[in-house]
Structures are given as C-alpha cells and as structure tokens.
Amino acid sequence: MEQSETEKRLVFLRGFIGKELNGSPSHYMNWLKPLVISAEHGELFFSYIVRKEMTNPSGMLHGGVTAGIIDDLIGATVYTLGLGHSFTTVNNSIDYFAPANEGDLITAKTAIVKRGRTIINLQCEVFLPSKDRLIAKGYSNMLNIG
Numbered sequence: 044m045e046q047s048e049t050e051k052r053l054v055f056l057r058g059f060i061g062k063e064l065n066g067s068p069s070h071y072m073n074w075l076k077p078l079v080i081s082a083e084h085g086e087l088f089f090s091y092i093v094r095k096e097m098t099n100p101s102g103m104l105h106g107g108v109t110a111g112i113i114d115d116l117i118g119a120t121v122y123t124l125g126l127g128h129s130f131t132t133v134n135n136s137i138d139y140f141a142p143a144n145e146g147d148l149i150t151a152k153t154a155i156v157k158r159g160r161t162i163i164n165l166q167c168e169v170f171l172p173s174k175d176r177l178i179a180k181g182y183s184n185m186l187n188i189g
Contacts, residue, residue, distance in 0.1 A: 049125030078091070090151075103144055104178075106137075113137060138181070140180070162185065
C-alpha cells in the first residue's frame with residue numbers, strides 16, 4: 044500500500060526525533076536548527092537553543108526571531124496535513140510574556156485551532172522549560188492559495 048502525502052511528511056519529520064532537523068524546504072528552519080521532539084498530524088513540538096545571532100543587543104531572544112519560530116513552525120504544521128495545495132500566512136498575532144537568553148533551551152508547540160476550506164487557524168506556544176514559563180504565544184491564519 045502506498046503512503047499518503049501526510050504519512051510521507053510525518054515519516055520525514057519523525058526521522059529527526061531527538062535530532063537536529065536539516066534538509067527542510069524552509070531555509071529559515073534550517074538556520075534555526077530545531078530539535079524535533081514530536082511530529083503528529085496537525086501538531087509539532089520542537090526545541091531550539093538560543094544562539095548569539097538570535098539575540099537582540101541586550102542578549103535576549105529577539106522578538107523577530109520568536110515571531111519567525113512561530114510562523115515557521117505553524118507553516119510546517121500545515122505541511123504535516125499533506126494537502127495538495129499551498130498555504131501562506133495572512134496574519135500573525137503574537138503576545139510576548141517573558142524573555143529567553145543566549146544559551147537557553149526553548150520549546151515550541153503548535154496546534155490547529157480551526158480548519159476551514161480556505162483558512163486554517165493555528166496557534167504556537169513558546170516555552171522556557173527550565174523555568175516552566177510561557178515566553179510567547181502566537182496565532183496565525185494560513186490561506187489556501189491553490
């Protein structure tokens with residue numbers, strides 16, 4: 044029996060569980076160097092080490108990089124659905140709650156909030172596990188562009 048597109052994509056992602064993901068179609072994801080914790084249909088859980096080039100002048104995780112993590116992981120979550128058409132971000136809404144510093148391990152977990160025919164709404168929570176602290180939460184609408 045031939046694997047579905049979803050299964051193929053999940054097999055690819057699951058092949059990196061416990062390892063740094065590389066070879067992603069997203070060059071930004073390759074730059075972020077995430078470690079895959081889990082990959083399920085419509086749900087991803089990755090970790091990242093905050094590197095110097097990811098920080099602002101104060102040595103804290105740059106808000107733009109946090110937004111990039113959220114946007115990129117949400118896009119990868121749509122990828123796990125194995126849909127035969129492309130989606131693009133039409134908006135991001137992010138709340139920032141606490142800082143992370145260079146050298147910190149952070150985690151990010153996504154979930155689908157609502158899946159419609161043309162728009163999928165997703166969320167991503169970014170945590171600082173060492174302090175059991177939510178550092179950011181974002182929502183995004185992804186639009187089917189065919």
